[in-house]
Amino acid sequence: METFTAPDGxxxxxxxxxxxxxxxxxxxxxxxxxxxxxxxxxxxGHRALVRLDLRGTGDSDVPDDTATYRCDRxxxxxxxxxxxxxxxTIDLLGHSAGGTLAALxxxxxxxxxxxxLLLTPSPRAFGVGVADADRRAVAxxxxxxxxxxxxxxxxxxxxxxxxxxxxxxxxxxxxxxGRWDADSRAADSRSAILTNGDAxxxxxxxxxxxxxxxxxxxxxxxxxxxxxxxxxxxGLPPRRAAEVAGLFAHAELAVAPGAGHFPWLDDPQWLVAxxxxxxx
Numbered sequence: 635m636e637t638f639t640a641p642d643g644x645x646x647x648x649x650x651x652x653x654x655x656x657x658x659x660x661x662x663x664x665x666x667x668x669x670x671x672x673x674x675x676x677x678x679g680h681r682a683l684v685r686l687d688l689r690g691t692g693d694s695d696v697p698d699d700t701a702t703y704r705c706d707r708x709x710x711x712x713x714x715x716x717x718x719x720x721x722x723t724i725d726l727l728g729h730s731a732g733g734t735l736a737a738l739x740x741x742x743x744x745x746x747x748x749x750x751l752l753l754t755p756s757p758r759a760f761g762v763g764v765a766d767a768d769r770r771a772v773a774x775x776x777x778x779x780x781x782x783x784x785x786x787x788x789x790x791x792x793x794x795x796x797x798x799x800x801x802x803x804x805x806x807x808x809x810x811x812g813r814w815d816a817d818s819r820a821a822d823s824r825s826a827i828l829t830n831g832d833a834x835x836x837x838x839x840x841x842x843x844x845x846x847x848x849x850x851x852x853x854x855x856x857x858x859x860x861x862x863x864x865x866x867x868x869g870l871p872p873r874r875a876a877e878v879a880g881l882f883a884h885a886e887l888a889v890a891p892g893a894g895h896f897p898w899l900d901d902p903q904w905l906v907a908x909x910x911x912x913x914x
Contacts, residue, residue, distance in 0.1 A: 635693055638718035640711045642702060647693035648715060649685045652678025656719055657913060659685045660712065662730025662756070664837040665703065667692030667828040670821065671729065675902025680910040681725075686715055688735075690833045703836035705735050706843065712739045716746060723748040725913055730869070730895065731837065734759040738843070741851035749913060750859045754867050754895050755878065758838065760852075761845025762877045766793045769868040773809055776866065781808045809868045812893040812900030821899060852882055859885035860912045864893035864900070886912075 637647050650656075651673055661668040668685035669692060677683060687694040688708060702708070712735065716724050725748050728736025733755025740747045757764060773789060776782050788805035807822045808814035852859075859882045863875035870878070872889045879887040888908050893900035 636718070637693075638714060640689065640697075640714050642697065642699070644689050644697040644702075644711075645695040646689060646711055646714070647687045648718075649687070649693075650682055651685075652680070652682045654681045655725065655913075656684045656721065657681040657725045657727055657751075658712070658715060658719075659683055660726070660728040660732035660735050661685065661688065661691075662728075662732040663691075663825070663829045663834060664705070664731035664734075665691055665830045665833040666825060670824065670828055672898070674905065674909070675898030676906045677898075677909055680906065681913055684715070684719065686712070688833075690830045691828070700832070700836060701839075703830075703833040704839050704842045705731070705837050706738055706841075708735055709738050709742050712736075713743055713746070722746075725749040725751070727751040727753060727909075728755060729753040731756045734838075734843065737848055737852060740855055740857070741848050744851065744855050744857070747855065747857045750855070750857050751909060751912065752859065752861045752878070753909075754862060754864055754870055754875075754897065757870055757874060757878055759843050759845065759848050760878055760881055761849065762874055762881075764870065764874050768871045768874060769793075772866055772868050772871045776809065779808070779814065781814050785809060806868075809866070810895040812864065812866055812890075812897075817899055818896075821896065849881055855882055855884070857884070858912075860909070861885060861887050862897060862905070862908065863887065863889050864895055864897055865889055865891050866893065867895045869895050888912075 733752045737759040811818040861879040863872040879885040890897040
């Protein structure tokens with residue numbers, strides 16, 4: 635673990651694993667401790683992964699002003715990490731809601747981004763809508779799995795606005811994974827423990843993201859971009875991920891076969907080969 639100081643004085647922590655050029659990794663959740671990313675399925679064998687614990691999560695301190703949990707106000711934390719690492723430019727990876735922070739960083743500091751990897755990113759920063767019909771089309775492909783009836787019924791209640799308890803949302807967890815096995819169940823159970831719920835509630839607060847401004851900024855980004863989607867990801871179905879990729883001047887889309895929202899759990903070999911090839 636290494637520590638450095640954010641512009642507002644908050645002590646932040648990052649965790650480095652592996653050798654080679656650094657790849658800065660921003661976690662999702664939102665506001666989940668970066669440990670859940672592990673080594674991204676073995677990517678640390680190709681790059682030095684530098685996982686940032688966002689303020690108030692993991693080993694980073696809670697800020698004095700909790701309004702700074704808003705994602706746009708954490709952009710300068712990423713810039714402080716770049717300075718701490720002594721790099722002129724960075725290769726930057728954002729997973730899920732961390733993709734929003736990565737996009738905001740690229741919009742504010744385009745000259746500091748050498749490569750941008752968006753791993754099953756949230757589409758919120760870009761104003762790309764994911765309709766219930768999009769999610770339904772992906773979910774239907776899992777119909778042959780034993781957990782499907784209960785999970786799909788919960789999804790139906792959510793789509794109908796009838797979900798009244800947290801259990802309804804917990805029931806659809808299998809749709810986030812390519813395989814609902816012991817490893818996926820364990821990862822899903824850990825997520826609540828690793829997440830700062832109060833911070834998560836602020837992350838996307840009003841004013842945090844201006845999709846039109848982000849789209850305009852990233853359209854001129856000179857850095858190459860890789861958008862990774864999971865074939866079964868209901869959060870960002872491949873069709874909508876293609877829309878996100880299309881907003882950049884130099885982007886490609888890679889779809890992880892049989893994967894959900896966490897491709898390093900579903901097919902680590904595919905993910906490592908894809909990310910390592912792009913990051914070279």
